[in-house]
Amino acid sequence: MTDMNDPNQGGGYGNWPQQPHQPHPHLQQPPRHAAQHPYGYPVDDEAATTLLPPVPAFDDAAATTLLPPVPPLDDAAATTLLPPVRVSGAMPVAPPQHLGQPPVQQPPVHPQQPQRQQQAQPQQPSRARHAAPAPRSAPQQAAPAAGMPPSGVTAAGMPDTGAGFDPPTMTLKRPDAPAAPPYGSFPAQPTPLAAPSAAPGGRTGSPIIDPGLQPALITAGAAALLAGGAALGQVALALVVALLQLLTAAGWFRLNGMWPARQGILLAALAGLSADVAVLLADSDGDAAAVVGALGGFFLLVLVLQTFRPSDPKERFYALTVLGSATVVTALCTTLLLAGWVPAGVGAVALATLLAAAPLPGPKQLGPVLGLVAAVLLGFLVGAPMALGALAGLGALIGRRVAAYDFPSRFVHMTAGVALPLAVAAPLIWMATDLLAG
Structure with missing residues (x-):
């Protein structure tokens, strides 16, 4: 039995019996070195390919006998009907040529094609090559400088594909650089943008709009009701003060841009x-403490409600500010129940408000000044304390000014413009008749 793994007994892949082989006359293979099999077996290409048919030599000339000859590429003839290329800017730089090498010759032109370019003389490489004449319909092009490639050919010797050119005009697109200002002149300054309007809706001018004479007349009517209620008794005065507090809360919320705010208005009015009620139930010695206690309790309630309110933090802070100030202003109207000389105090408020809103001739400040002077004179005439007329008139002018702020609407003038002169003057009347007079 023959051992196939023993090379001495005729085994293995490389010790098969040799057969005579005649090399093909067309194939002349160079001598090869015996390749080693990965597993140590010798490889014999001749023995392995003995039964394969011979491969004839590939003849390009015979295979392409029936094909027409390929003429050389002539860019000038192929682009005869195309418009000339106009390149703005600097010409492309010619590739550097090594020393001792002759200039590159143009490829020969086929005999059947019209010759449109003149070949450069190799004996004079420094002379410029002239460009071929353009067609009759196109303008003449300037000849490129010495060593530069002709038009339509890139620096690498390849024809330009026209990338970056506009098809109708074949003009190179270049960004227009801004012209430099002449020497000694300053560049043009950019036009400033228009300033935004001072108020929404395109309003311009002062945001202070005077409430006018009609709210002042209503304020005078409310003052007359307060004076009548004070003459009838403390309970009747408390009913008129309650109406004033409800009007003050509604006007304050609308003045601060929060509408509708029914919960806030009801909470502020409930504080007042x-x-x-606390003043009516308290004795004469604890009436002021009743006002402070009611105000403090409702202010704490407002703080807790707005802190745990599920809303945006910025909106929450704004709502807390408006609701807290409305609670304070509304609750301070109760001080009219503690003050003396209430008819004289509310009369001074009505007089100052009417004169400030009256259309008097002269400067604009004439009406408020006359109103303050009339309030002081009224206090003297009725025998009230010295500070009563001054403080009541000053409170009326301050409340009227607050109601005129930030382009207020007619509804603001009919609520805040009516109630704020009396609401701001109420604690001042109490101070003038109780604290300062004592």
Whole structure:
């Protein structure tokens, strides 16, 4: 039995019996070195390919006998009908040529094609090559400088594909650089943007709009009701003060841009009513403490409600500010129940408000000044304390000014413009008749 793994007994892949082989006359293979099999077996290409048919030599000339000859590429003839290329800017730089090498010759032109370019003389490489004449319909092009490639050919010797050119005009697109200003002149300054309007809706001018004479007349009517209620008794005065507090809360929220705010208005009005009830139930020595207690309790309630309110933090802070100030202003109207000389105090408020809103001739400040002077004179005439007329008139002018701020609407003038002169003057009347007079 023959061992196939023993090379001495005729085994293995490389010790098969040799057969005579005649090399093909067309194939002349160079001598090869015996390749080693990965597993140590010798490889014999001749023995392995003995039974394969011979491969004839590939003849390009015979295979392409029936094909027409390929003429050389002539860019000038192929682009005869194309418009000339106009390149703005600097010409492309010619590739550097090594020393001792002759200039590159143009490829020969086929005999059947019209010759449109003149070949450069190799004996004079420094002379410029002239460009071929353009067609009759196109303008003449300037000849490129010495060593530069002709038009339509890149620096690498390849024809330009026209990338970056506009098809109708074949003009190179270049960004227009801004012209430099002449020497000694300053560049043009950019036009400033228009300033935004001072108020929404395109309003311009002062945001202070005077409430006018009609709210002042209503304020005078409310002052007359307060004077009548004070003459009838403290309970009747408390009912009129409650109406004033409800009007003050509504006007304050609308003045601060929060509408509708029914919960806030009711909460502020409830604070004022609670203060009125506390004063009516308290004795003469604890009436001021009743007002302070009611005000403090409702202010704490407002703080807790707005802190745990599920809303945006910025909106929450704004709502807390408006609701807290409305609670304070509304509850301070209760001080009219503690003050003396209430008819004289509210009369001074009505007089100052009417004169400030009256259309008097002269400067604009004439009406408020006359109103303050009339309020002081009224206090003297009725025998009230010295500071009563001055403080009541000053409170009326301050409340009217606050109601005129930030382009207020007619509704603001009919609520805040009516109630704020009396609401701001109420604690001042109490101070003038109780604290300062004592």
